[in-house]
């Protein structure tokens with residue numbers, strides 16, 4: 001369910017704009033869209049972020065004042081296979097978002113960054129005040145580039161920009177290329193699951209509803225300059241420009257093997273684990289310091305995997321017939337195409 005729009009002066013949801021590309025089965029994306037069909041004020045336009053003229057017209061025609069930009073080429077491993085998808089969507093596309101925001105003089109741009117920007121950092125928890133100049137995948141580099149580009153536009157044109165570094169988002173309607181989907185499907189089919197870094201992985205898994213709440217609350221708190229910022233000792237997380245970043249993570253790193261145990265309990269079935277080495281581009285652990293988000297925005301994600309994973313499994317398991325036909329169909333669709 002979408003939460004209520006928090007600002008009563010805004011009577012409509014901003015339109016959602018994202019290309020239904022085929023990184024994964026578009027029928028899952030269409031099924032998600034169908035959930036929004038009756039959402040008040042929601043409008044869907046199919047538009048490539050990299051289409052410069054189309055993006056210019058989008059901002060010129062729609063009187064956009066606040067932007068939540070989530071569309072991107074996601075995925076660490078795919079960036080080793082198809083790097084140009086990342087430069088097209090995440091660099092060219094993000095450039096068009098910034099130009100649109102500049103000409104529309106938007107009040108606030110909130111955009112998705114990623115925990116992957118921490119790359120080679122090992123000091124935990126990961127803090128926005130740490131230097132993040134050592135990405136280990138092109139995906140991470142593209143997200144870090146977004147933060148730099150946004151800072152530049154905040155400095156030059158005083159556009160308030162907030163980058164949100166999401167930490168391993170999971171939950172109903174999630175991405176089928178992510179571990180929870182892949183593990184669930186394999187376990188149910190009695191197939192082995194590949195457990196990378198021999199299970200010695202930790203992830204700060206963050207439930208999707210917490211991400212949504214964090215985005216909406218942040219949108220209502222436009223970025224402002226930090227008066228204490230100094231170029232003598234530049235703080236990477238804030239600026240003399242209205243630009244900042246926040247971590248949105250659960251602040252609870254979970255061992256991958258424990259994650260699998262909780263999934264096994266929710267499914268009522270044991271996994272056959274195939275232990276594998278760390279994948280190129282992956283990092284062994286993530287752990288979010290969320291003090292800045294909590295202090296500035298007044299919100300901390302708090303859904304444990306013991307709650308979130310069973311919710312995902314319940315959604316995944318919706319039987320092919322039932323009382324709620326619309327949801328049943330969509331869930332069955334998502335399951336078939338994961």
Ligand SMILES: NC(=O)c1ccc[n+]([C@@H]2O[C@H](COP(=O)([O-])OP(=O)(O)OC[C@H]3O[C@@H](n4cnc5c(N)ncnc54)[C@H](O)[C@@H]3O)[C@@H](O)[C@H]2O)c1
Pocket residue numbers: 017018019020021023029047048049050069070071072073074075088089093112113114115165166167168169170175
């Ligand atoms: N899911 C996670 O764990 C996670 C973690 C960190 C950051 N993020 C970021 O959060 C955002 C949402 O991720 P998600 O997991 O929902 O991924 P997703 O792939 O489900 O959603 C991204 C959407 O962007 C669209 N898109 C891609 N290129 C486009 C283009 N050129 N033009 C228009 N639309 C385009 C895709 O069609 C897709 O619908 C992304 O920016 C991602 O990098 C996600």
